[in-house]
Amino acid sequence: MTRPDTRRLIIFTGAGISAESGVPTFRTGPDGLWHNHRIEDVCHIDTFEQNYELVHQFYNDRRTALQGVEPNAAHRAIAELQHRHGERVTLMTTNVDDLHERAGSPDVVHIHGNLLELVNLAAGRIEPIGYEPFDHRTHPPHFKPNVVFFGEAAPVYPDLFNLMNSLSSRDLVLVVGSSESVLQFCLEAYHGSQGEAVILYVDPTEHCPYDRLLGPGLKPYTEHFRLGAVEALSEDSPVRAWIDEWLAR
Numbered sequence: 682m683t684r685p686d687t688r689r690l691i692i693f694t695g696a697g698i699s700a701e702s703g704v705p706t707f708r709t710g711p712d713g714l715w716h717n718h719r720i721e722d723v724c725h726i727d728t729f730e731q732n733y734e735l736v737h738q739f740y741n742d743r744r745t746a747l748q749g750v751e752p753n754a755a756h757r758a759i760a761e762l763q764h765r766h767g768e769r770v771t772l773m774t775t776n777v778d779d780l781h782e783r784a785g786s787p788d789v790v791h792i793h794g795n796l797l798e799l800v801n802l803a804a805g806r807i808e809p810i811g812y813e814p815f816d817h818r819t820h821p822p823h824f825k826p827n828v829v830f831f832g833e834a835a836p837v838y839p840d841l842f843n844l845m846n847s848l849s850s851r852d853l854v855l856v857v858g859s860s861e862s863v864l865q866f867c868l869e870a871y872h873g874s875q876g877e878a879v880i881l882y883v884d885p886t887e888h889c890p891y892d893r894l895l896g897p898g899l900k901p902y903t904e905h906f907r908l909g910a911v912e913a914l915s916e917d918s919p920v921r922a923w924i925d926e927w928l929a930r
Contacts, residue, residue: 687769688851688930691844692759694774694781697858697884698910702753704746704778726832729825734817740826741814743796747778748812755857755910756784758921763787766928773841775859777828792837798827850877853927855920857883858910881906881923883913 696706722732723739763770763786772789774781777796781789799808799815803823815824829835845866848854880903887907906913906920913920 688853688927690762690766690770690853690855690924690928691848692762692770692772692855692857693859694759694772694776694857694910695859696776698753698755699750699776699778699780700858701755701909701911702780703750704776704780720831724828724830726830729830730822733822736826737815737817737824740796740828744810744812744814747796750778750780752780752784753911755914756780756786758914760785760787762924762928769928771844773844790837790840792829792835792841794826794828794835796826796828800825800827848878852878853924854878854880855883855924856880857913859884879903879923879927881920883908883910883920885909 696704700706718739721728723736729736759772759781763772772781772786773792774789775792777791777794779795779797797809797811799810800806801808801823802825803821807827808824815826817824835841882903882905884905885907906918908918908920912918915921
């Protein structure tokens with residue numbers, strides 16, 4: 682158990698980190714997961730039952746595709762930080778893939794679920810499926826991919842809110858490869874807490890709608906590093922310098 686005065690690193694990762702391994706992001710367009718699919722047909726709880734076969738085929742395809750990609754250097758760098766610093770590092774991801782686990786991360790909180798699991802709705806339990814396709818014809822019709830659909834609340838949200846509300850001056854928050862909405866959540870959670878946490882936002886886009894809220898002299902102290910995930914977590918990057926110095930104190 683960490684001491685109350687121990688410095689912590691809280692990492693949020695999102696689609697950007699896995700995109701650098703070749704995993705399509707959940708977006709529209711020819712390179713996105715929604716290409717040839719409507720979001721409301723394959724990822725909305727209100728249409729799940731009527732599109733049962735289509736939904737399972739969509740996620741079967743996602744599991745098959747996941748087998749063909751590997752963790753990248755950013756995944757491995759995060760795993761190394763976890764092994765080196767133990768409970769001082771908390772990893773939360775909005776990704777539903779297993780690239781963090783395959784990179785060696787010992788503890789991963791999946792905010793939006795895990796693609797390699799099914800929810801048995803009748804029994805109220807989660808069952809592993811791995812990379813195997815789910816055959817809806819040989820199972821009763823009460824299995825759902827363990828992915829948080831639109832219209833659902835994520836089961837881990839209460840824990841996430843509690844974590845963010847506990848932020849203090851001993852905490853460094855790293856948001857890498859995540860959408861601007863995750864940064865917005867971190868900023869709002871910060872202002873709802875009594876903390877003085879530092880937030881590092883890693884995203885290669887030139888402009889962020891929240892840039893006006895970021896920078897030295899503002900609270901929380903937040904920097905926008907316009908880097909990809911792999912570059913940001915490389916040994917000689919300014920982001921790693923921040924992390925290493927923070928955890929060395």
